Amino acid sequence: MLLFRSEDEADAWCAARAEPRGEMLSLDTVWALSQAWYGNRLSPSYRGRTLEEARRVFTGVGLNSPFWQS
Amino acid sequence: MNENLTGQDWRIRLYIYQFFVAHGRPPSHDEAAQHLRLDPAEARAAYHRLHDHHTLFLEPGTNAIRMANPLSAVPTDFRVYVGAMAYWANCAWDSLGIPAMLGADARIEATLAHSSEAVSYTVKNGVLQADPFLVHFSLPFARWYDNLLHT
Numbered sequence: 001m002l003l004f005r006s007e008d009e010a011d012a013w014c015a016a017r018a019e020p021r022g023e024m025l026s027l028d029t030v031w032a033l034s035q036a037w038y039g040n041r042l043s044p045s046y047r048g049r050t051l052e053e054a055r056r057v058f059t060g061v062g063l064n065s066p067f068w069q070s
Numbered sequence: 071m072n073e074n075l076t077g078q079d080w081r082i083r084l085y086i087y088q089f090f091v092a093h094g095r096p097p098s099h100d101e102a103a104q105h106l107r108l109d110p111a112e113a114r115a116a117y118h119r120l121h122d123h124h125t126l127f128l129e130p131g132t133n134a135i136r137m138a139n140p141l142s143a144v145p146t147d148f149r150v151y152v153g154a155m156a157y158w159a160n161c162a163w164d165s166l167g168i169p170a171m172l173g174a175d176a177r178i179e180a181t182l183a184h185s186s187e188a189v190s191y192t193v194k195n196g197v198l199q200a201d202p203f204l205v206h207f208s209l210p211f212a213r214w215y216d217n218l219l220h221t
Binding site for chain 2: 001002003004005006007009010012013014019020021022023024025026027028030031033034035037038039041042044046047048054058066067068069070
């Protein structure tokens with residue numbers, strides 16, 4: 001996941017490399033996602049997460065499109 | 071998920087993360103074996119099981135840890151400073167994953183993909199302070215584990 005200043009920059013970068021154009025998230029959304037995804041990563045009880053748990057993390061930060069479905 | 075990992079596998083995984091956070095690099099399987107009083111072959115097999123279950127990612131063809139998300143064992147475009155420590159993050163998401171995981175303030179120095187501009191942003195007291203950057207997720211979630219180096 002790479003960092004850009006604008007959608008246009010991402011479009012140009014993807015086109016120049018024939019890379020798939022996926023979804024763009026604001027850094028604020030990525031910070032919210034980071035806290036939900038990584039907040040328990042150092043817990044001794046961490047045991048990974050199921051696909052359903054991953055889906056709940058995504059929907060919890062407003063990521064509901066098919067892109068975020070398993 | 072990960073029903074095939076044993077309690078010992080998870081203990082080894084926790085040790086890997088704790089070591090990585092403390093030292094800024096992942097432990098070798100020999101270091102893990104020594105610390106946890108295991109046979110090195112047993113630790114090596116656990117590293118590969120953890121890799122097979124996407125719990126960490128080994129450098130292809132080796133026993134060396136490349137990624138223990140959000141931490142990277144190799145330099146990237148995302149350097150994360152937390153207190154006296156500095157870490158490499160695997161990607162833009164993981165650059166914020168490190169302060170999220172540590173529950174700590176952080177300063178991130180990053181390079182924009184298209185312009186190669188050097189930028190920085192911070193997390194302080196749980197608040198992100200940054201320009202309105204965008205993060206590109208190239209592959210849908212269903213394909214994330216096809217090729218982690220690409221994702």
